[in-house]
Amino acid sequence: xxxPRKLWSFPWSYAExxxxxxxxxxxxxAIQFFTRSFAPLPSFPVNIIVLCLFVIVLxxxxxxxxxxxxxxxxxxxxxTIGAVxxxxxxxxMMGLIPQFPQAPPTDILHNITESWLxxxxxxxxxxxLGLVTLKRLVPFKVKNFGFQMNHxxxxxxxxxxxxxxxxxxxxxxxxxxxxxxxxxxxxxxxxVEPGIAVELKAxxxxxxxxxxxxxxTLTNKSVKRIKPAYLTQSKTSFTIxxxxxxxxxxxxxxxxxxxxxxxxxxxxxxxxxxxxxEKDGKKYEGWVNPQNRMIRGNTVYxxxxxxxxxxxxxxxxxxxxxxxxxSSGTIITDSLQVNSPLYIDGWYLYQVSYNQEMGRWSETxxxxxxxxxxxxxxxxxxxxxxxxxxxxxxxxxxxxxQTL
Amino acid sequence: xxxxxxxxxxxxxxxxxxxxxxxMFFYNRNSKYSTLTQALMLLGIISLATFTSFLWVxxxxxxxxxxxxxxxxxxxFMPVIGYIVLIRWKYVWFAGYCLLLAxxxxxxxxxxxxxxxKTLMPALQSIWFVPHxxxxxxxxxxxxxxTLAAIVGLYMHYRKKDTETFIRLADxxxxxxxxxxxxxxxxxxxxxxxAWGHYWTWDPKETWALITWLGYLVxxxxxxRNPHWKSLSLWILALTFMVLLMCWFGMNLLPAAQNSVHVxxx
Numbered sequence: 055x056x057x058p059r060k061l062w063s064f065p066w067s068y069a070e071x072x073x074x075x076x077x078x079x080x081x082x083x084a085i086q087f088f089t090r091s092f093a094p095l096p097s098f099p100v101n102i103i104v105l106c107l108f109v110i111v112l113x114x115x116x117x118x119x120x121x122x123x124x125x126x127x128x129x130x131x132x133x134t135i136g137a138v139x140x141x142x143x144x145x146x147m148m149g150l151i152p153q154f155p156q157a158p159p160t161d162i163l164h165n166i167t168e169s170w171l172x173x174x175x176x177x178x179x180x181x182x183l184g185l186v187t188l189k190r191l192v193p194f195k196v197k198n199f200g201f202q203m204n205h206x207x208x209x210x211x212x213x214x215x216x217x218x219x220x221x222x223x224x225x226x227x228x229x230x231x232x233x234x235x236x237x238x239x240x241x242x243x244x245x246v247e248p249g250i251a252v253e254l255k256a257x258x259x260x261x262x263x264x265x266x267x268x269x270x271t272l273t274n275k276s277v278k279r280i281k282p283a284y285l286t287q288s289k290t291s292f293t294i295x296x297x298x299x300x301x302x303x304x305x306x307x308x309x310x311x312x313x314x315x316x317x318x319x320x321x322x323x324x325x326x327x328x329x330x331x332e333k334d335g336k337k338y339e340g341w342v343n344p345q346n347r348m349i350r351g352n353t354v355y356x357x358x359x360x361x362x363x364x365x366x367x368x369x370x371x372x373x374x375x376x377x378x379x380x381s382s383g384t385i386i387t388d389s390l391q392v393n394s395p396l397y398i399d400g401w402y403l404y405q406v407s408y409n410q411e412m413g414r415w416s417e418t419x420x421x422x423x424x425x426x427x428x429x430x431x432x433x434x435x436x437x438x439x440x441x442x443x444x445x446x447x448x449x450x451x452x453x454x455x456q457t458l
Numbered sequence: 459x460x461x462x463x464x465x466x467x468x469x470x471x472x473x474x475x476x477x478x479x480x481x482m483f484f485y486n487r488n489s490k491y492s493t494l495t496q497a498l499m500l501l502g503i504i505s506l507a508t509f510t511s512f513l514w515v516x517x518x519x520x521x522x523x524x525x526x527x528x529x530x531x532x533x534x535f536m537p538v539i540g541y542i543v544l545i546r547w548k549y550v551w552f553a554g555y556c557l558l559l560a561x562x563x564x565x566x567x568x569x570x571x572x573x574x575x576k577t578l579m580p581a582l583q584s585i586w587f588v589p590h591x592x593x594x595x596x597x598x599x600x601x602x603x604x605t606l607a608a609i610v611g612l613y614m615h616y617r618k619k620d621t622e623t624f625i626r627l628a629d630x631x632x633x634x635x636x637x638x639x640x641x642x643x644x645x646x647x648x649x650x651x652x653a654w655g656h657y658w659t660w661d662p663k664e665t666w667a668l669i670t671w672l673g674y675l676v677x678x679x680x681x682x683r684n685p686h687w688k689s690l691s692l693w694i695l696a697l698t699f700m701v702l703l704m705c706w707f708g709m710n711l712l713p714a715a716q717n718s719v720h721v722x723x724x
Binding site for chain 2 (some may be wrong): 131132134138139141142144145148149150152153167215222224241262281309368369370371372391392393394395402404422423429432436438439442443444445446447449
């Protein structure tokens with residue numbers, strides 16, 4: 055897969071590519087500083103028109119500018135390295151500096167994805183990658199199939215995600231048990247009517263079992279070496295570290311009563327256990343329970359600054375039973391949980407959160423409504439990249455056949 | 459079976475691998491030695507694989523959540539790659555390095571075991587979890603191996619010796635490793651869409667994974683265009699692995715990553 059020989063003799067090379075990246079960088083900062091504005095984020099139909107114009111310009115450059123040394127440079131590897139480095143540098147800044155979507159235009163470094171810097175780096179990379187792809191696409195050769203999957207695939211992912219960003223809607227909806235909600239909020243907290251109404255019919259959480267852990271009171275951390283015991287019932291015993299621990303009483307849901315705990319199933323309850331730990335004939339006993347707003351936490355102190363604690367139950371899964379109505383008349387009754395979104399009329403619905411204070415008694419469920427009309431475009435590119443990576447495996451093996 | 463039995467299995471594994479490294483010094487002398495080396499490598503791999511599969515069953519979730527668990531997979535895949543390279547190209551030194559590196563990872567886990575936590579938060583309960591992590595660990599193992607080749611290549615370069623063999627080996631490993639890296643990134647994006655509503659949110663781990671990916675992209679393009687810039691290419695390879703390590707382990711230290719969904723215990 056070597057490039058045509060003539061590319062080697064171009065006047066522009068790495069130095070020019072980096073300098074152009076640097077010039078773009080300075081220009082971007084100047085524009086943002088003087089106009090005090092973010093880069094444009096066009097939505098339908100402007101984004102489609104601009105994208106079509108961009109593709110037409112690339113094709114025209116390719117057809118009529120092939121012999122122009124500037125266009126030839128744009129199709130070269132030095133330009134690729136320049137563009138990739140520019141994009142990489144911007145990513146590096148995002149990796150090192152915390153990003154805040156609320157940061158104003160003058161605070162470029164804290165809001166890079168909306169900045170002109172990011173915009174210019176995308177234009178640079180899309181131009182070079184687009185022209186490189188065209189160069190290998192026309193005339194089409196079967197041996198370039200893997201190359202196209204990787205390059206055209208990446209171009210489609212980048213173009214689809216950036217030009218489509220303006221059409222994407224991510225809204226948050228707070229649903230109440232037994233009620234139907236049709237107002238959602240965008241990221242600026244403004245109310246929006248998405249044309250989707252959600253009725254929360256039931257909300258349910260499954261928990262992992264609470265665990266007895268050994269805690270170091272000096273470092274204020276669980277002792278990671280020691281395996282915790284997961285409690286499911288009373289009258290069980292465990293070996294935890296050097297201690298023999300008997301669980302005399304255990305309530306998955308309990309309320310403080312007098313000196314101890316009694317089973318209570320309702321809001322505000324917590325898991326609690328009465329345990330006896332034994333080591334070298336010495337006994338340590340008492341109630342262990344995590345704390346909440348109403349109930350104080352209890353631990354059983356052991357030797358050497360160690361203590362037994364009851365770690366609160368972690369949610370295993372949470373499910374909202376919902377009835378979803380769309381303005382087109384479609385009605386879906388289904389359950390919604392993390393990692394399994396619902397789809398209705400162009401919208402994806404995601405289970406996001408619930409009232410954590412109330413736990414399993416939560417009567418609210420937070421749902422994200424998400425519309426991304428460009429998703430099929432991005433997925434096409436992603437699918438091409440998957441095929442392309444398989445070609446890379448073969449390319450690796452081709453090198454070894456030739457040389458070893 | 460849990461981390462409690464890890465010392466037994468790790469001592470068995472380390473025992474086999476240390477013996478394998480010793481026999482490697484006689485590898486080319488006699489075919490009996492080469493068979494012995496390969497057998498010892500395999501026995502160590504089998505021992506660690508047995509532990510890993512039992513741990514998976516015992517934890518009731520894939521052992522891929524904590525850093526210690528990912529180190530375990532790395533220690534498993536690195537010798538597998540060394541073994542394949544040994545069989546295919548007979549690079550004894552390379553297999554030796556892989557064993558040494560894997561042993562270091564086993565030792566780290568011996569000295570710094572993880573919390574025995576079986577909880578798996580809802581966002582991780584997905585069909586994408588296992589392919590995403592496995593593909594990444596295979597990729598990291600291959601790219602780690604390519605870094606070894608790069609370091610030896612750089613050493614040879616500064617000793618004014620021929621670097622061709624090492625850079626060729628690095629190329630092979632990078633292409634395959636980059637293929638897996640792309641798959642890992644893309645699987646992560648598809649999973650993110652399902653779990654968080656968007657395929658790319660510039661979460662710090664995603665950002666660092668992208669920087670790593672771009673680093674290898676630069677390496678491959680420079681190798682393609684300027685195959686004679688060997689030391690520069692090897693330096694890029696070694697430095698990009700630093701970025702990869704940053705992405706893998708350094709995340710917890712970054713101020714930019716305090717809210718990352720990828721920061722986990724261990």
